[in-house]
Ligand SMILES: Nc1ncnc2c1ncn2[C@@H]1O[C@H](COP(=O)(O)OP(=O)(O)O)[C@@H](O)[C@H]1O
C-alpha cells in the first residue's frame with residue numbers, strides 16, 4: 001500500500017522532526033508498504049499540494065499542531081477530510097472532544113465514569129461549571145496538552161494562588177483555565193488499540209519516588225521535557241505492579257472512556273488511582289504518542305506485540321475502518 005507519513009517539521013527542513021516519524025516509517029517498510037513523508041510546517045498551500053501530489057492511499061497521521069493554533073491538530077485532520085484522504089486515528093470531531101478537557105468530562109459523566117470535579121474559568125465569561133470544589137485544587141489549561149502550563153504551582157491550596165494560576169493561564173497561555181480537585185493517588189496510563197473490539201494493554205505507572213522531597217507528584221512540563229531537571233530524572237514510567245482485579249478494573253475504565261470519547265484506532269487513557277481504589281480519568285489521548293519507548297508502545301510490547309506489529313496493526317485498523325480494499 002502507498003502510505004504517507006504526515007509529520008510536524010520543526011523548521012523548513014524535512015529532516016528536522018521528531019524521531020517517531022523515522023521509527024514509524026521503518027516499521028511500515030518492514031510491513032512491505034511503500035512509504036513517503038509529508039511535513040507540516042505552517043504553510044497550508046504547500047501542505048495541500050504535497051498531499052495531493054503524494055497520490056497516497058493512506059495517511060499515517062503523526063501531526064499534532066499547526067503553527068501556534070490552539071486547534072492545529074483539529075484543523076489538520078479537517079483538511080485531510082476535505083481532501084477526501086483516508087488516515088489513521090481521530091478526525092476533527094474526535095480530536096476536539098478529547099482536547100477540551102471539560103467536554104471530555106461531560107461525555108464521561110454520561111457513562112458514569114469518574115473524573116475530578118471541576119470548574120472552567122474562561123477568559124471572556126464567568127464560571128461555566130463549578131460549585132463545591134474541595135481544596136487542594138489543580139489548575140491547568142483547558143485545551144493544551146504535553147503538560148503545557150503545568151508546573152509545581154499548578155497544585156494550589158488557597159483561593160489567591162488559584163486565581164493567580166488562572167490569570168497566568170489566561171495571559172501567558174491564552175487559554176481558558178480548568179480547575180479540578182486534586183486526586184492524590186497513583187498515576188496510571190492504559191493504552192488501547194482497536195475499533196469494534198478494542199484491546200486494553202497492561203497498565204503503566206509513573207513512579208514518582210525519585211522526585212525531590214516535598215515536590216508534588218505530578219507530570220509537570222519539566223518532568224516530561226526538561227531532561228536535565230530533577231523532575232525529569234525523578235520520574236519514570238514502569239509496568240504497574242497491581243493485583244489482577246485492580247488491573248482489570250483499570251483496563252475496563254480505560255475501554256469505557258475510549259469508547260465514550262469515540263477514539264479511533266489507538267489511544268491512551270490517563271488515570272489516577274486513589275488508595276481506596278477509586279479510579280478517576282484525567283484525560284483521553286486520541287492518537288497518542290507512538291515513539292518506540294513511549295508508554296503506549298512499551299505496554300503493547302509487554303502484551304506481546306512488537307513495534308513493527310503495532311504500527312502495521314494501526315494501518316490495518318484504519319484500512320478496515322475506511323473499507324479500503
Ligand atoms: N486533577 C488532577 N489531580 C492530580 N493530578 C493531576 C490532575 N490533573 C492533572 N494532573 C497531573 O498533571 C499531569 C498532566 O495533566 P493532563 O490532564 O494529563 O494534561 P496533558 O494533556 O498536558 O497531559 C497529569 O499527568 C498529572 O500528573
Ligand SMILES: [Mg+2]
Nearest residue numbers: 146147270283
Ligand atoms: Mg496527560
